[in-house]
Amino acid sequence: MPNLPAQFITLDGIDGAGKSTNLAFIRQWFERHGLPVLFTREPGGTPVGEALRGLLLDPDTQVGLRTETLLMFAARQQHLDDVILPALKKGIHVVSDRFSDATFAYQGGGRGVPLDDIAALEQWVQQGFHPDLTLLLDVPLEVSMSRIEQSREKDRFEQEQAAFFTRVRATYLQRAQAAPQRYALIDSHRDLAAVKADIEAALDRHFGL
Template sequence: MAAKFITLDGIDGAGKTTQLNVIQEWFTAQQLPVVFTREPGSTPLGEQLREIVLNPASKMTPKAETLLMFTARQQHLDDVVFPNLNKGINVVCDRFTDATFAYQGGGRGLPYAQIAALEQWVQGDFQPDFTLILDVPLEVALQRIERSREKDRFEQEPAEFYRAVRETYLQRAASQPQRYAVLNSNREKEVVRQDIFNLLNQLFER
C-alpha cells in the first residue's frame, strides 16, 4: 500500500491539537508508519519562518505573508514530506495549502488566482490524498481563541476575518468532496474520535 499524505485543517479553535492525538492513536493501533508535521514549520527554516509569521510584532503585507508560507512549504515538501512518502511512511500534516487559501485568501483578501499560481509552482500537481477539515460554529471558535493565554498574529484578528476563513474552508471542501471531509468537532469527544477512526479506516481500505 502506497504511503498517504493526510492534512488536518480548520479555523483556530476547531480543536486540531486534540484530533491530531486521535489520529496518532489510530496509526499506533494499526501499526502503520507515520510522521507528523506542521505548517509553517517542521524544518529549521520553516520553524524560523513560523516564529516570524505568528509573532504579533511582525508587520507584513498579505503578499509577503503568503510568500513566507510557500517558502516554508517548499522546504517542508523537499526535506520532510517527499522523502518520507518515498520511503513508504505516511505523513500527517497540521495545516497545508488549504490554510493559505483560507487565511491569506479568504481572511486577508489575496486573490485566489495568485495563491493558485504559487501552489502550482511549489507543488505542481501534488495534493493531499485526504484532507480533514475540522469545523465548529464561529462563536465557539472565537470563545476558544479568547481563552488563549497569548494570541498570535492570526488569533488577534476580528470575527469578520474568521468568518471569511471558515467560509473558504467550507467552499473548498464542497468543491472536491472526494478529497475532503468536513467534521463537526463541536461534539462529544468520543463521537468525534469514532468519526475520525471511521474516515481513516475508509481511506486505507481504498
C-alpha cells in the same frame, strides 16, 4: 488492506477547531494499525520553516499580505523538499497539522489575496502534489472564538476580528464542497468522543478498512 502508497493526510480548519487536540487520536489510529507515520505541522516542520513560523505568528511582525503569502509557501517548499516528500518516498505516511488549504483560507479568504494567485503559487511549489485526504475540522465561529479566548496568548492571526474568521471558515467550507472526495468534513463542535469516532471512520474509509 489494499497496498496503497504512503498517504499524505492534512488536518485543517479555523483556529480552535481542535486540530492539535485530535492529533492524538490520529496517532493512536496509526499505532493501532501498525502503520509508519510522521507527524508535522505548518507553517514549520523544518528549521527554516519553524523560524518563518515564529515570524508569521508573532503579533509584532509587520508584513504585507503578499509577503505573508510568499513566506507561507517558502516554508512549505522547504517542508515538502526536506520532510514530506522524502518520508512518503520511504513509504512513511505523513500527517500535517495545516497545509495549503490554510493559505487559501487565511491569506485568500481572510486577507483577500486572489485565490487564483494562491493557486498559481501552489502549482509552482507543489507541482500538482496535493494531500490524499484532508480532515477538515469545522466549528461555528463563536465556538472558535471562545476556545481561542480560553487558550494561550493569541498569535498574530488570532488577533483578527470575527469577520476575518467568518471568511476563513467560509473558504474552507467552499473548498471542501468543491472537492468532496478529498475532504472529510468533521463537525468538531461535539464532545471529543464523537469527533474521534468521525476521524477514525474517515481514516478507515480512506484506507479501505
